[in-house]
Structure formats: C-alpha cells, structure tokens
Amino acid sequence: AVEVASSVNGQIMPPVMGAAAFLMVEYVGIPYVEIIKHAFLPASISYIALLYIVHLEALKQGMQPIGNHQPKPWLRRLTGFAFGAALISGLSLAVYYGLGWLKPALGDYALPVISVLLAVVYLALLKIAASNPPLPDEDPEKPLTELPQTRAVLLSGLHFLLPVVVLVWCLMIERLSPGLSAFWGSVMLVIILLTQRPLLSWLRADHGATHGGFVDGLIDLREGLIAGARNMIGIGIATAAAGIIVGAVSQTGVGLVLADVVEVLSMGNLLLMLVFIAVFSLILGMGLPTTANYIVVSSLMAPVVVALGQQNGLIVPLIAVHLFVFYFGIMADVTPPVGLASFAAAAVSKGDPIKTGITAFYYSLRTAALPFLFIFNTDLLLIDVSLWHGVLIFFVATGAMLIFAAGTQGFFLVRSRWYESVLLLLVAFTLFRPGFWMDLAHDPYRDIPPAELAQALGSVDENSQLRLRIRGEDAVGDAREFALLLPVPSGDSGEERLEKLGLMTYEEDGRVLIDSVAFGSPAADAGLEFDQEILVVRAPTDRWAKEWMWLPG
Structure with a gap:
C-alpha cells in the first residue's frame, strides 16, 4: 500500500507529472515553468507526509531496525544519495547524448555497431559481478535478521540495468511506441536470463562457485513468464472492467451533461459540488494512463468546476481547477474496486488487492485533501506570493500536512484518543486555510x-x-x-x-x-x-x- 501511494504520487510530481504538465501548458495557457512552480509545493509536502506515515506505522506496530543498525553520519548518507542520483543521471545522459550521437554518425551501420557495443558492456558488467563473491542463497522461511550489503548486491547485478538502457534508447532515440520499446527491453532481459549463468561460471577466475548452466537459465525464464502471466490476470480483468465504464461514459455522451447532474445533486452547495466533481473524476480516471486520464477529466470536469464555481461565487485560477480534477483522476489508480496500481502491487506482495487498495487510499488521504485546500487557498500553489512568503508557506504547509497525517493515522507522539485526532485535524485545517477563520472574524469585502x-x-x-x-x-x-x-x-x-x-x-x-x-x-x-x-x-x-x-x- 505504501508502494501504491508513492508510485501514484509520482504522477503529480513535477517536472514531468506523467506528461500531463506538457498538456497543461496548452489547456491552461501558461508557461511550462509556471506549471512546475504551481504543482511543486503540493507534491513535495505529499511525499514528505508519506515518509512520516511510514514512520508512524513503524511506531504503531513497534517495529525495530533489522540487524545491528548503526546510523551513518549525515555526510556519508548525503554522499551516498548524491552518488546514486549521479549514477542514474549519468546513465540517462550517456544513453541520450552518447548513443544518440552514434546513430547519425554511423548511419546504416548504427544497429550492428550498437549491438556489439551492448554485448561488450554486458560482458564487462558480468566480469565485475564475477570478480566479487557470489551472494549467499536466501531461505524464504528464515527470519530476516540482517540486511544485505548494498555494494555487494549492486555489483552483482549491474548488468540488469541494460534492459533499462535499451528501453530508454527505444523511447528517446528510436522514438518507438511505449509498447514496442517495452518489448525490446524484455528481449534484452530474456537474453540476460538465458546467458548470465554460464557466462558468470566461465568468467569467475577462481572457479570456486558455479552459477548453473543454460538449462538453469531456461528454468528461470519459464518461471518468470509464468509469474508474469499470473500477475497480469488481475490487472487485465480490472482494466477490462474499467474500460466498460469509460466506454459507457464516452460513447453515450453522459459526460456532456455532467454539469447539469452535478448542479442538481449539489443543490447549490459549493463543497458538495466539489465532492461530486471529485467522485466523477475518480470514475472517469479508472483504468486510464496518466496522459489520457488528464485529457478526459480536464475536458469534461474542469469546465464544470469553473462554471458552477462562478455561479456560487467561487473564483479560482484555471491552473487550480485543472490540478483539482487531475489529482482525483490519478487517485483512480488507488481507490478500489478498480485501483490498477493496487492490483499490481498486490500481485507482487501476494496480498489481497481490495485490502491493499483500501489501505493505500487511507495513506493517500493527504493527497485527496490537498485539492480541496488549494481551491480555497491558492497560496498553496504559490500563486501571487513573494519568494519569502512562499518559503514560509512551504514550512507551514509541511507542518500542517504532517499534523494531518498524524490525525488520520491516530498516532502523534503516542497513540491518539479520538478527540485528540479531531484536534489535530482542526489544527491542520487552521494552518492550511487561515483565511476561513479570518473571514468569520472580519468580512474581506x-x-x-x-x-x-x-x-x-x-x-x-x-x-x-x-x-x-x-x-x-x-x-x-x-x-x-x-x-x-x-x-x-x-x-x-x-x-x-x-x-x-x-x-x-x-x-x-x-x-x-x-x-x-x-x-x-x-x-x-x-x-x-x-x-x-x-x-x-x-x-x-x-x-x-x-x-x-x-x-x-
């Protein structure tokens, strides 16, 4: 459920936002840099709150660190993080600029030359893996008492980065479709599975350990294909069921009368209107990839918020409206009964998909609350605020989101009583939307x-x-x-x-x-x-x- 909550949040995080940021430039009519600025604060505090939720869950369940855990010095941790970020960035730059330069330079010979280059790199990475002691066998029945060493695991599996390189190459250089790019990345992975065992045994200088032969690679491939097919069954069924709903909405034209439906159901109540818009965005977003999701919810739901908001005296910037419907369209990947991300995570964890979805939605309440808050308080989107005011808002909003997470999780310094949780939510609301109380004390107009x-x-x-x-x-x-x-x-x-x-x-x-x-x-x-x-x-x-x-x- 934590993985679901974090992965789905990746689609609301600038600068890419699942490619929705580029569409917002066209739909909202503001520069790309402005889109990034407005979307940054909500996404950042949402991730910080998720880290805090994991911490609270560990406290509630009395979890302890695994093994003899000694905290590393902050400088060493910072250096490790910087090294990891530099490795990923360097790999991406090498693929895009390094290999991207080879294609026009080599012309018709580009494919065979790059294939040979890929094979040489593969053998070099296998040599690095063979130069290190093999990883000990894991017993799934044995309790986990020691964490594996990061360096040993990393060096023994560097060659598994090559399918990612092929994927990035096909997407960014060859400009193939995502499906075809994933296919060639999978082909590279199949080649690695079939050849890594005999090659590792051959490259190991001391011959003190055997990694198996070609037949063992065939067994690995067979088991991987079986596991992949089984994991896809639940996702495929959920996608098909969601397609029925999406098809019914798009083919019958019901989306065109959603404004009238929302207006009748909300009975002129502004907050109720926003709740219905959120529910409809969840329904429309089921089973759709991020880009298609944003196109559907922004074209059908955003005009409804603008029109009904104006009638009820709510005037908000267009970017706030688009982010509101986009957030709830993305939340469709979490919420049961569809929740494709929850089904995918449950296939990996072997857990119940519906329970995973419910828990993930519970963790994602912080993300669901944010759109309502920045509709009424556009300062959270850093609209018309100075630099220092923006910095102050960031710290206050982060604190408010952590308090909100503590209130929803029922745990602050210790386990909270129900009225303490209510007070925490009241404090979070006050920090998020101070204008509500000030408007009660003094009319702004x-x-x-x-x-x-x-x-x-x-x-x-x-x-x-x-x-x-x-x-x-x-x-x-x-x-x-x-x-x-x-x-x-x-x-x-x-x-x-x-x-x-x-x-x-x-x-x-x-x-x-x-x-x-x-x-x-x-x-x-x-x-x-x-x-x-x-x-x-x-x-x-x-x-x-x-x-x-x-x-x-």
Missing part, C-alpha cells in the same frame, strides 16, 4: 451599490480587484448569474479607471446595465459583455493578514 462602481474603483488601491455579481445569458440564451473579478487599473479618478477598463454602464429602472465593452479590454477579458446587469459590487477591505491565524493554530 464590503458591499457597494452598483451605481457607485466608478466611486468604488477610485477608492481602492490600483492592482487590487473588485468582485462583481453579474446577471446575463449563457451561450444558448438561458439566464444565469455568476461572479467575476474585475482588475483595478491605474488612474487618478474612478472615471479614468473605468475608461481604462473599457467599460461603459447606464441605469434603467433602478438597475445598472453594461452599455458597451471595448474589444480586447480588461473588462472583456474578465468576462463582461453588452446588456449584462451588475447586481453587486464588492470592494476589498483593510483587515489583518490571514496568516495571523497561524499563531492560535
């Missing part, structure tokens, strides 16, 4: 009559925003009400600022209507159109910063 729009523009600071409630018509002519944010431009008077907005209004029977909106003006960009009625104008008020609520939290 004051109502102004629509006829005094010009005076309101003149009384507020430039570069701030007015909140307007508008009555107009949608694309098919039906009446609707919605909220929008109107930017306040620079200017010496309210009338001058109104002119810079490109907006002209008039009064009729006590109502304030829009007379004209200049093409390409800030007012047009905000969503104002001819003949709309301005119902309410709300201007920001001077109040304490919401971050003061962190102190009682």
